[in-house]
Structures are given as structure tokens and as C-alpha cells.
Amino acid sequence: MSHVYLSRQLTPPAMVAARELGPPLVVHDDPDTPPSRDQLLRGAQGATALITLLTDRVDAELLDAAGPGLRIVANCAVGFDNIDVDAARTRGVVVTNTPGVLDEATADCAFALLLATARRLVEADRFVRSGREWIWGPQSFVGLDVSGGATLGIVGLGRIGMAVARRAAAFGMRIRATGSRATGDEARGYGVEAVELPRLLAESDVVSLHCPLTPDTHHLIGGPELAAMKPTAILINTARGPVVDEAALVTALEAGVIAAAGLDVYEDEPRLHPGLRALDNAVLLPHIGSAGRATRDAMGLLAVDNVRVVLAGEPPRTPVPT
Numbered sequence: 553m554s555h556v557y558l559s560r561q562l563t564p565p566a567m568v569a570a571r572e573l574g575p576p577l578v579v580h581d582d583p584d585t586p587p588s589r590d591q592l593l594r595g596a597q598g599a600t601a602l603i604t605l606l607t608d609r610v611d612a613e614l615l616d617a618a619g620p621g622l623r624i625v626a627n628c629a630v631g632f633d634n635i636d637v638d639a640a641r642t643r644g645v646v647v648t649n650t651p652g653v654l655d656e657a658t659a660d661c662a663f664a665l666l667l668a669t670a671r672r673l674v675e676a677d678r679f680v681r682s683g684r685e686w687i688w689g690p691q692s693f694v695g696l697d698v699s700g701g702a703t704l705g706i707v708g709l710g711r712i713g714m715a716v717a718r719r720a721a722a723f724g725m726r727i728r729a730t731g732s733r734a735t736g737d738e739a740r741g742y743g744v745e746a747v748e749l750p751r752l753l754a755e756s757d758v759v760s761l762h763c764p765l766t767p768d769t770h771h772l773i774g775g776p777e778l779a780a781m782k783p784t785a786i787l788i789n790t791a792r793g794p795v796v797d798e799a800a801l802v803t804a805l806e807a808g809v810i811a812a813a814g815l816d817v818y819e820d821e822p823r824l825h826p827g828l829r830a831l832d833n834a835v836l837l838p839h840i841g842s843a844g845r846a847t848r849d850a851m852g853l854l855a856v857d858n859v860r861v862v863l864a865g866e867p868p869r870t871p872v873p874t
């Protein structure tokens with residue numbers, strides 16, 4: 553009998569829902585590491601549905617390994633750059649993602665990185681823990697004043713970018729943004745000014761990336777773009793690593809071309825450019841943007857629900873945009 557293959561344990565409520573789907577559920581047995589390519593190919597064989605994560609490459613080979621009974625690939629992430637959507641489409645396989653349920657958690661994470669880098673919190677924490685003597689000083693750990701007039705540039709103002717804009721507006725930041733929603737009413741309500749990327753880079757004190765990874769956004773931020781930013785500027789990336797040329801970023805941070813970076817994602821995740829770890833002016837997180845308890849429940853439940861409706865012959869709730 554065909555089965556639903558789940559490439560990693562989800563949170564308990566999503567696991568309950570997945571077990572209630574109907575077809576037998578086959579779950580990759582290691583909760584902490586993704587299936588190897590071989591395990592993934594084997595697990596997918598004969599499946600009617602795959603529930604995948606951003607760590608799984610879903611390509612023609614995997615779709616063919618699953619075979620003609622495969623109806624849906626439900627990615628448990630809003631990003632779906634791990635999936636060859638065209639290969640799925642030509643095989644009649646529906647692809648879904650989890651938009652909308654992780655906007656606030658990811659925006660919280662982006663804003664946490666913004667504050668941590670602007671006010672040098674992690675560097676200061678390391679200093680205190682080092683046991684070195686200290687006393688209050690007028691020039692100690694001075695950073696960027698976020699409230700009351702710093703300019704935030706949001707690259708790719710979509711749902712998550714808008715949630716970041718809302719936070720920035722509450723902090724009294726000036727906001728510039730690129731992206732189709734930058735001219736809409738909601739954006740205007742937060743005081744967003746729609747600009748092209750060169751102006752955004754030149755005028756922003758903090759640049760926060762919220763675009764999907766596509767061929768057009770690969771290395772959108774490289775050496776020339778970093779050089780176009782202010783020397784006091786900060787780059788935040790909670791989107792996808794390859795949007796930034798990581799080697800160029802390391803060079804820029806080392807040389808003081810920009811002041812700091814807050815990163816949740818990496819170009820060759822989970823590997824990091826060797827230079828990054830040595831930098832005091834980089835705050836580094838292990839891709840935890842959506843890691844809120846309720847958010848992770850909601851992501852898993854939405855992925856499972858997409859499987860449920862598609863197997864019932866209904867339209868998917870959140871098909872990937874075409």
C-alpha cells in the first residue's frame with residue numbers, strides 16, 4: 553500500500569495529524585539529522601505524498617523514485633528553493649509550502665539580529681564572560697541608535713518583510729523597501745518608501761533581506777553592493793544564504809566596508825565560511841528564524857493539511873506560487 557513519507561519528526565501536534573492522514577506514515581527515524589540521499593530515495597519509493605524540509609533536495613530523480621503514484625510534495629517551510637517545481641509540475645505532482653504562519657516568528661528573529669548587531673550585544677556578552685575588568689565608559693560598546701531615525705532597508709517586502717516593517721515603524725525607524733508590496737497601502741501605513749536597490753543600499757543603516765532565493769536573487773548582495781552601503785551599515789539575512797556572496801561579506805566585514813552582519817542562514821548551510829566564526833562583528837544563528845513553538849506546530853500542521861486535502865482530491869491550501 554502506498555504511504556506518506558515524512559523526512560523528519562515534526563512537533564507532536566503535527567505528528568498526531570500526520571498519523572491520522574490515512575495511508576501508513578513512514579518517518580525518517582533520526583529526529584536530529586536529515587535522511588541521507590539514499591534513505592530519502594528509498595523512503596520516497598512508492599509514496600503517495602512526501603512531507604519534506606528545506607534540507608531535502610526534491611528533484612527529478614527523487615520524484616521518479618517515488619513513482620507515478622506521487623500526488624504531492626508538501627514542504628514544511630515557506631522557502632521552496634530545495635524543490636525543482638518544474639520537474640514536479642511536469643509529473644503532475646502538486647507542491648505546497650507553509651506561507652503566512654511563520655511571518656511573525658521570522659520577523660522577531662530578524663529584529664533580534666538587528667538589535668543584537670546594532671547594540672553589539674553578543675560582543676558585549678562575550679566580553680563580560682571573558683572575566684576582564686570593566687567599568688562604565690562613555691565610549692564602551694557604542695553602536696547604532698536604532699530608535700528615532702535610523703533607516704532600515706527591506707530587500708523584498710513580502711509577508712515577512714512587512715512584519716519587520718511593522719516592528720521598525722514602532723521603533724520610529726525610517727523604512728525603505730524594494731518589492732511589489734512596497735507601494736501598497738499597508739506599506740504606506742508604516743511609512744515605507746519604495747526605492748530601487750542601489751538607493752536602498754546607499755541610504756540604509758540596516759539592510760534586512762527578505763526575498764526568496766531564485767536565480768535572480770542568487771548573490772544579489774556581493775562585493776559591489778556591500779561597497780555601496782555605508783561603512784556604519786549592518787546587513788541582516790534571515791532569508792536564504794546564497795542571496796549573499798558569503799566570501800565577499802567576510803572580506804567586507806574584515807575590512808570595515810560595513811560595520812556588522814547578523815546571519816541566520818549561510819551559503820553552504822550548515823557549513824560556514826571559515827572567516828565568519830573569527831569575526832566579532834558578526835552574530836551567527838543556526839537557521840532558527842521560524843523556531844517558535846506555536847510557529848513550528850503551525851508549519852507542520854499546514855504541511856500535513858495540504859497532504860490531507862490533496863489526497864482527498866481537493867485543491868491544496870497553499871500551493872507554491874507559480
Ligand code: DGY
Pocket residue numbers: 606628629630631632654791841842
Ligand atoms: C522557511 O520556512 O523557509 C524557513 O527558512 C525555515 O523555517
